[in-house]
Amino acid sequence: MDGFGVTAAFWGLSALAVGSALGIMLARSLLHAVLWLILAFAGLAGLFVTLSADFVAVAQVLVYAGAVGVLVVFAIMLTPNSQTGNSETRMVGPGLFVASVVSGIMVYIATQTDWSTAARGDFPATALEIGTALTNRYLLPFEVASVLLIAAMVGAIVLVRAARDEPERRELAGEGEGEVNTAEAAGREVVAAGSHGGH
Numbered sequence: 001m002d003g004f005g006v007t008a009a010f011w012g013l014s015a016l017a018v019g020s021a022l023g024i025m026l027a028r029s030l031l032h033a034v035l036w037l038i039l040a041f042a043g044l045a046g047l048f049v050t051l052s053a054d055f056v057a058v059a060q061v062l063v064y065a066g067a068v069g070v071l072v073v074f075a076i077m078l079t080p081n082s083q084t085g086n087s088e089t090r091m092v093g094p095g096l097f098v099a100s101v102v103s104g105i106m107v108y109i110a111t112q113t114d115w116s117t118a119a120r121g122d123f124p125a126t127a128l129e130i131g132t133a134l135t136n137r138y139l140l141p142f143e144v145a146s147v148l149l150i151a152a153m154v155g156a157i158v159l160v161r162a163a164r165d166e167p168e169r170r171e172l173a174g175e176g177e178g179e180v181n182t183a184e185a186a187g188r189e190v191v192a193a194g195s196h197g198g199h
Contacts, residue, residue: 006050009046009050010047010050013043013044013046013047013050014043014047016039016040016042016043016046017040017043017044017047020036020037020039020040020043021036021040023036023039024036024037024040030076031073031076034069034072034073034076037069037072038065038069041060041061041064041065041068041069042061042065044060044064045057045058045060045061045064045065048060054127055127055130055131058127067149071153074153075156
């Protein structure tokens with residue numbers, strides 16, 4: 001893809017992806033960080049479209065922005081006892097230093113490398129071939145992977161519900177013990193009253 005529109009879209013989507021990554025790092029809420037992550041995935045999918053990688057763009061939206069993003073949101077919603085805020089850490093300074101060094105190296109490589117390109121035609125469409133392979137030759141592994149993902153999600157829900165129901169069980173057990181103790185105390189009082197009456 002060539003032209004002013006494609007170039008402008010490339011730089012705009014690049015800014016969106018980088019800005020979303022910064023939003024993930026600066027977000028104080030875990031849920032907000034996940035939303036920024038989904039937006040970053042969407043920006044990367046748009047970059048793949050400008051690079052004529054149609055199937056990778058669709059997979060980015062379906063697998064990462066869709067499945068992974070929604071799965072993380074469900075995980076946060078199903079774990080009410082987890083800490084949803086970013087805690088304070090001493091690694092902010094070293095992390096920023098490492099990020100600055102890596103960013104500087106990437107900028108230097110991008111600006112100093114001779115990116116000479118050879119004349120070529122458009123990339124051939126790959127979505128049709130990959131889709132045909134997934135529904136024919138690789139149908140069984142594709143379905144097995146989906147079953148494993150569903151099993152993992154169901155297992156996570158069961159574990160969370162078990163952890164959530166445990167305090168309720170303890171409260172019910174405590175109430176039952178309290179009722180038993182009250183009944184025993186009442187029985188002792190009746191027996192004591194009977195013995196005093198006999199005397």
